[in-house]
Amino acid sequence: MAVALAVAPTRMELLKLKQRLGLAQKGYDLLKEKMDALVIEFFEVLRRIQEARAKALEQLSVAHRALSMCFAIVGTLETKQASREAKRELQVEISTRHIMGVAVPAVEVGDVERNVLIRGYGLHMTSSVLDEASKEFERALKLLIELAELEESAFAVAREFEKTKRRVNALDYILIPRLKETIKFIMMRLDEMERENFSRLKRIKAILEEHD
C-alpha cells in the first residue's frame, strides 16, 4: 500500500499533485519506450557477437593447432625464443561511438605502417612453420579484437538498460502510487470539509430563521 505524502489538504496542493502525477506518468511512458529501443539495440549487438564468437573461436583453435605443430617441428624452446624476439607489434585504434546515446568503443586494428611488418625472430631462425603459426595467431587476434569491441558494446547497452529499468520501477512502484494515494486522500478531505461547511451553514441559517 502506498503511503500518502504529508501535504496540506488544499486545492492548491491538489493541483500541484495532479501536475506531478502527469509528469511521472509521462516519464514512465517515455522511459518504457527507451527500454524497448535499448532491447532492440542489445539484441542486434548480441546477434553480431554470436557470429563473431563462432569465427574467432574457430580461428583460435586453428592457431593453437599450428602452434603445436610448430612446437613439434621447430622445438618448444626455439618457438618460445622466437616469440620473445618477435619484433612484431600490433596496435589498436580505439575511439568512441554511440548507440542511441550509449557510449561504446570503436576498435580498429592500427595502421599497417605503424606495425612492424618484418617478422624478425632472431638471426638463426627462418621457418615456414613458425610463419604459419604467427599468421594464424594474427588472424585470430584480429577476430578477437572485433569480438572485444562487440562484447564491450553489449555490456554498455545492458548497463544503460538496467539503469533505465530502475527508474521505470521507481516510478511504477513508488512515486506514482504515492502520488495517486495522496491525491485520493486530499480529495476525500476536501469533500469532507465541504460537507462540514455545508451542514454548518444550514444550522446557522436555521438559527437565524428561528430568530426572525
Next chain:
Amino acid sequence: MSADRIIKLELSRLNLHLPERRLSLKEALSSPRPQVAARDGSMHVFKREELKFLAGLLPEADRDKLQLPILIAMEPKLGRGTARISGEVEVKVVSRVLEKEGAAGELLIYRPEVAILRRKLPTTTQYLFMW
C-alpha cells in the same frame, strides 16, 4: 521535489544523441567524411555503404530532400511496439527498405520492423522520443 528533477533530467537526456541539424543524403554523399554533430557533443558518422544503399533506392531528385539521420519516432500515444516515420521522402525510402506500403508522408512500423530497419541502416537511422 528531487524525484521530479530526476524525471525532468531523464526526459531531457532522451534525445541528446540526435543532431541539431540533419544532413541531406546529397550533402552526405558528396562529403569526404559524412557526419553530424549530436546535441551531446559527440560526432555521429554515417557509413558510406548505407548512404550508397539509400541512394540506390531513390531517384536523383529526391536525394537532397532526404534528411539524415532518418528519425524513428517512439511516441507513447502510438502504443508500445509502434513507431512512426514522417516525411514524404523518408516514408518512401523506409517503405522500400521494409517492402511495405506507406500512406502519404507517414508510416507506422512495428517493433520487428524497427529491428530490421536498425540492422540495415545502423548509422543513418536514429530513435526520436516524443510526447
Next chain:
Amino acid sequence: MSYKIAVVGDQDTVTGFALAGATYSHIHTAREETLAKLNEFFASGEIGLVLITHRIAEELGFDFRQMLRTKRLPPLVLRIPDKTGYMPKVDELREIIKRTVGAEIMIKKEGG
C-alpha cells in the same frame, strides 16, 4: 588513439599471441602476482586490449570481476579459451540477458 595489446595466459597462449603482435604478456603462476600485473596493465594507459584466458579469469575469481566492474575504457578486456578450448559453464552475456532483458522477452511473448 593508438594502443598496445597485452595477453595473460598459459605458456602456449602467451607464445602464440606474442608471435602475432601482442606487446606485453604475463604467464600466470600465482594469483596475487597475476592480479598485480593486471592492475599494472589497467593503470598503464597505453594498453588498449587485454586478452586473458577463461581458466585464469575463473581462478582469479571475485577480485578480477571487481576489477572489470570498476575499470574504465581503455583497456578492453576479453576472455578467451586456451588451447584446451575451455569455456566456463556460465556465460556472462547469457546471464545479463536473463537478468535484465529476460523479463522483457517474457512480456514480449505474452503481450506482443
